[in-house]
Amino acid sequence: MGAVELSKGKYKIYHILGKKIGCTTNIQKRVVEEQGFKPGEYEVIFETDDIKEAAKAERQLQKDLGYKVDIKPYDKLFKKPMSKKVNVTEQTTTFAISKKDIDGRFLGDLKWETIYGSVDINATDKIEWILDNVKTSMYNNNRCYVYNKAMHEAGPFQTFDKPSKEVGIGIMEFDLIRDWAEKRGIYDKGDAKTQYIKLQEESGELAKALLKDDQAEVIDAIGDMVVVLTNLAHMRGISIEQCIGSAYEVISKRTGSMINGTFVKDA
Known part of the structure; x- marks a missing residue:
């Protein structure tokens, strides 16, 4: 990939040195509030209004700079299907789709509430965690689920303004x-x-x-x-x-x- 000319746009490719290359539409929320990095600890290296261009640039930069390359391109993560249903119980969140069919297009931008708090699927690593941990329902092969407690304690769902439970039990x-x-x-x-x-x-x-x-x-x-x-x-x-x-x-x-x-x- 040749040199990228920086221009203003909706989709922003950011670089956290030594950590990752990511794409977002909201730097303040995604990088500062959710990941805990301050201005000066990251840089925006590319912006565009074209989601396909952003997705291509993100994956190419991840590859060029030696970071993990996202499994699914950014532009494939947030396309909503016609109908997306979520059923939440105390222990689990069940998705109205089979394990083999669930993907970023289904999960992207989903929001729901559990007894542990709010869930907002607004980032690639959250989608990847669900895809790695989802299980087929024992009652319906066309349904799959994740455990709420495990999900809320997983790294992608932690925010830096809350102490990590891995540090110790208060x-x-x-x-x-x-x-x-x-x-x-x-x-x-x-x-x-x-x-x-x-x-x-x-x-x-x-x-x-x-x-x-x-x-x-x-x-x-x-x-x-x-x-x-x-x-x-x-x-x-x-x-x-x-x-x-x-x-x-x-x-x-x-x-x-x-x-x-x-x-x-x-x-």
Whole structure:
């Protein structure tokens, strides 16, 4: 591709040095607000009013500069089909289309609400995450779905004005779990033994998810186990925060080495 003459236009090709080449119609929202980069940390290298020209330039620049090349051109992502239906439950979002037929044209510009917040399919990486994680409905082969919790915790759906859940679980989240359990009578009507049985059930779900290499189910099972452990600790008159703090106090001083994939502490 020859030298690109910069001109003003609706579609803007931006470059985040060392990170990516992308295309958007809204630099402020896509690059600054959603990805957290400030002016000076990115540059707009091409603008045009022609979406096909923008799509071609984006992929060529990705290739020329050694970045991952988008699977689908930008101009193929946002063409809406005649009818797009989404059914949302507490756990899943189901699309009225088969897994083999769902694509960027169907997903582009879709918006919906889940219990975890709003979903706005306004970027290529969000579309690619859904396409990589969507599953065929067990009830209808012409329907497919994603898990809401896994989707909201996935990188493309995180915004930089919110702390990433991968950094650590905040005290407030444990409080919310305890408040949830209190309102549902779990502390009044349950006991530590039943919570332990529940923990073993969730452990089995985690084992199945690991064997199937199902990342969404792994996330769901680990989250459920954290909830159960939070409640179990509360029923024993302690807090999950105390347990984590106590464990870390021990392991922070522990030395050892990895042997056959397992950390073995020094004698």
